[in-house]
Amino acid sequence: MNNTPNHGQPPKSPSPAASTASTAPPTSTAVARHAGVSRATVSYVLNGLAAGRVSAATQDKVRAAAEELGYVPHAAARSLRSGSSGIVLIAVPADTVPAFGPLFASFLAGFQTELQSYGYTGVLHGASTGTSALETARTWAELRPAVVMALFGSPLTEQSVALLRRAGTSAVLSYGPPPAPGAHGIAMDHEEAGAVAAAHLLSAGRRAIGVVTPTEPGLEMFSGPRLAGVRAAAAAFPGARVEPLPLDHTEESAAELASRWGRLGLDSTFAYNDEYAMLLMRALQDAGVDIPGETAVVGADDLLLGRLLRPRLTSVRLELPTPAEVAALVDRLIREPETEPVVHFGSSARIVERESSR
């Protein structure tokens, strides 16, 4: 990989041919010349600040010229001048992305649209977790984003938050895990998810609960608290036992786990999500374990998937904050950058009971 310290600049082109087909991109100066007015006038007209300043005839001339030349303002120049980029940087840990479900994808889609309606430019940035938090923050800071929203496992430390804030970022918002010092947070209460699942199993008389913890990197921050939630709930029941069950996202891993199921002596499981639940359930069924008779299974996320399984899958549903709510929060943080960092609890968990845990 080329890693010359060229600060993110692309390698210089060997052939300095004009960057595009014919001419250089039209600037506001070109529009002004074309319309026979000054650049100032162009700016007023095109930004809707022309009321009572520029005659209607002139406005038409300007707009026609812009249209004809295919003029598009230069965001970098504007942001340089105005001092703010209007960029909301949504950081996604690149190597965890595949593990996120459709639930999350649809949140993102709505969120981006929502931001646009506020006039911000939502920009997704896949952070490769190979690099340090500070280095990653530097990359982000170069864009001078109004807000950085760090999703899930995106690296974020006190230092990197500080760096971003010095670079003019109004707020850093951690979505998922508890925020680093200085950052706001939208926390999902994974402990509660675990607790809800455990409460359900315990009240059904189960006492030996396995908790599937994915070995995929970047997911510990969810599975950890969930496990803790299960443990907390179990602590209230004398004789209850909790067993972590590391599991790869592969058939082999599930088969291996199922093969030693008897020795584990578990009467119930809380899987990381519905997909892992399916993976485990299949392996258990293939190994002759009766579900829910011998072992109850509870998934999470309440995907369509779970309803297609037999027995149908009981699932814990985490209610996420809506895109509109989050966008409104982002807008507020931009307008009031000095707001004390605070954690907004964004979710509540409830159980969707089906056959796999009866």
Added chain:
Amino acid sequence: MNNTPNHGQPPKSPSPAASTASTAPPTSTAVARHAGVSRATVSYVLNGLAAGRVSAATQDKVRAAAEELGYVPHAAARSLRSGSSGIVLIAVPADTVPAFGPLFASFLAGFQTELQSYGYTGVLHGASTGTSALETARTWAELRPAVVMALFGSPLTEQSVALLRRAGTSAVLSYGPPPAPGAHGIAMDHEEAGAVAAAHLLSAGRRAIGVVTPTEPGLEMFSGPRLAGVRAAAAAFPGARVEPLPLDHTEESAAELASRWGRLGLDSTFAYNDEYAMLLMRALQDAGVDIPGETAVVGADDLLLGRLLRPRLTSVRLELPTPAEVAALVDRLIREPETEPVVHFGSSARIVERESSR
């Protein structure tokens, strides 16, 4: 929604408090002052062009000052000056995103990392399909991206490609569908996928093939060609019949389809992907249809899911171009912007035979 013509600027803050905690973000001027040198010197040192120009002692001073102040270069300023942003804009149709599988998510993750290693900044932009192609292109063009890679259903027309090119974009690359005039393309051969599936079913003696076509918006561009591929393959077999089967991504829709399965008289199905295959298979099994006895089922994408079903799911696997290949292509297009638009066929399909079609 606020849609005042303010060209993407965020609403002005009512409280013009300093944008960040304490001071304004440090500039190269600040670093220069702090180090007791000129801005020019700072620029040389920080960009690694100081060899034989600046003394080692001075270089150290500069770097120390930059470090201490937490200096981060301003991408907008740099891009303004240098005339190129190094941004590779990856456009994703926002409302289709949830329908993409893990396959694609992992491609994206790798691609972003790959771009980074070339020195480009990969930026994902969720295009809300509510807006016109031209308007969307304008939004993109404001960022002056080096390349726009439009995924799947992102709106792209001859006009919008032209607009982007006038704005200095080296190349527009359409990933998935056949490119608009002026754009390069990485096409996935969905017809081949359909043909491969059909060939498999036909050679197993099946003659009445149902083809599941999702009703979700934005997916026709895949399902259409696949259906066409099936039809083409079937045309070679006298007596073969092909039946499109519209299906929502819901249990109800699948149940409804299953309820009239007898009347359809089909002995096989090619589903849009493994998830739709699972949906249909479940409904058919619930309706008492034997798989593969009465009806063979073939999915697509070869997800883990398919191996967990009973019977195990036969699937068509589309080999996508690797992130590295695509990144290399992007790099080439940036360095040689005048390359004639061309379509790169990026995929080949093969069948993974399992129990559901035996």
Added chain:
DNA sequence: TTGAAAGCGATACCAC
């Protein structure tokens, strides 16, 4: 009603 001009931050040529 319009225009001249300053300046946002970084780069690189040219002179010292």
Added chain:
DNA sequence: GTGGTATCGCTTTCAA
């Protein structure tokens, strides 16, 4: 070895 300084495209104040 180092430092002025013009320049990228755009916004906005002030003057005409």
